[in-house]
Amino acid sequence: MDPNAPKSLVEGAYRVVEIINISRTRLLIVALKDELEEPPNNEGFRRQLSDAYLDSRVEYDTVERSSALRRRCG
Numbered sequence: 001m002d003p004n005a006p007k008s009l010v011e012g013a014y015r016v017v018e019i020i021n022i023s024r025t026r027l028l029i030v031a032l033k034d035e036l037e038e039p040p041n042n043e044g045f046r047r048q049l050s051d052a053y054l055d056s057r058v059e060y061d062t063v064e065r066s067s068a069l070r071r072r073c074g
Contacts, residue, residue: 017024049066052058 013027017027049063053063
């Protein structure tokens with residue numbers, strides 16, 4: 001766990017991994033996948049994605065995948 005993470009979040013994660021008997025790494029992977037499967041469908045997110053593309057921080061295929069996910073989920 002990141003030492004900069006809020007203490008209550010870290011403690012909660014430790015409790016969850018013990019209860020459901022998985023590794024912390026697996027818990028983080030599952031949580032990230034769940035969060036990233038449905039990107040935010042709002043103007044702020046689209047603006048940040050557009051800015052990241054224009055600043056060459058993400059590639060075009062990332063923008064396309066995000067757009068496809070929004071169409072599928074929305």
